[in-house]
Amino acid sequence: MLVLTRRTNESLIIGHDIVVTVLEIRGDTVRLGIRAPRDVSVHREEIYARLRAANEAAAGNAASDANLLPKPPKRPNP
Amino acid sequence: MTTVVVTTERFGELEVPEDRVLSFPDALPGFPDAQSFVLVNVPDSDVYFWIQSLDDPALAFLCAIPWGFFPDYAPEVPDDDQEMLALEREEDAMVLCMLTVHREEQTITANLLGPLVINQQTRVGRQVVLYGDEYPVQAPLAS
Numbered sequence: 001m002l003v004l005t006r007r008t009n010e011s012l013i014i015g016h017d018i019v020v021t022v023l024e025i026r027g028d029t030v031r032l033g034i035r036a037p038r039d040v041s042v043h044r045e046e047i048y049a050r051l052r053a054a055n056e057a058a059a060g061n062a063a064s065d066a067n068l069l070p071k072p073p074k075r076p077n078p
Numbered sequence: 079m080t081t082v083v084v085t086t087e088r089f090g091e092l093e094v095p096e097d098r099v100l101s102f103p104d105a106l107p108g109f110p111d112a113q114s115f116v117l118v119n120v121p122d123s124d125v126y127f128w129i130q131s132l133d134d135p136a137l138a139f140l141c142a143i144p145w146g147f148f149p150d151y152a153p154e155v156p157d158d159d160q161e162m163l164a165l166e167r168e169e170d171a172m173v174l175c176m177l178t179v180h181r182e183e184q185t186i187t188a189n190l191l192g193p194l195v196i197n198q199q200t201r202v203g204r205q206v207v208l209y210g211d212e213y214p215v216q217a218p219l220a221s
Contacts, residue, residue, distance in 0.1 A: 038161065041204070043207060047207055048107050050191065051207065052107040054176070055205075057178045058177065059109070059138075062179075066126065072126075072147065
């Protein structure tokens with residue numbers, strides 16, 4: 001892991017186009033601003049981990065699992 | 079309309095209209111190489127779909143249009159995602175929630191935290207993370 005120290009208003013650049021800026025430090029909380037190309041998604045790590053776990057579970061569905069699907073309630077689209 | 083032939087593990091060879099091909103430039107958390115998918119209806123349903131990967135025949139996700147199951151679900155697509163998807167009008171967005179079948183418990187749950195949002199005009203999609211901690215990744219589908 002690369003370890004760098006930054007102060008408020010200082011930044012990191014990752015690759016050529018991802019910029020992370022320390023906006024504010026308050027107690028043990030850091031507010032970060034991220035500038036990244038439109039096709040690069042940025043997530044809080046724990047959220048990414050949750051999503052990855054959920055996606056991995058969802059990837060295990062077999063074609064026959066569709067037989068367990070409930071009949072959808074009748075409701076118009078909003 | 080041209081068609082695309084897709085090799086799939088679950089459904090064999092599928093021939094689908096080109097306009098069912100979806101592009102996910104960011105792929106999906108856990109599946110970084112999965113950038114192309116095809117939308118396949120579950121037979122006799124306009125609510126359930128499979129999202130089948132074009133890159134990996136074994137990769138497919140069962141999804142549902144969420145509104146009928148979760149009438150209070152009102153996902154707010156964050157600005158960055160709206161911009162990336164070039165979503166100009168709400169009606170252009172197709173929202174699908176990924177389903178997980180829990181065979182032992184005989185239940186099905188939907189991921190409400192990370193819906194798939196697809197721009198129907200451009201056929202570009204992304205798994206969007208909704209802000210707020212109250213969205214479950216495993217919300218039971220009532221049967």
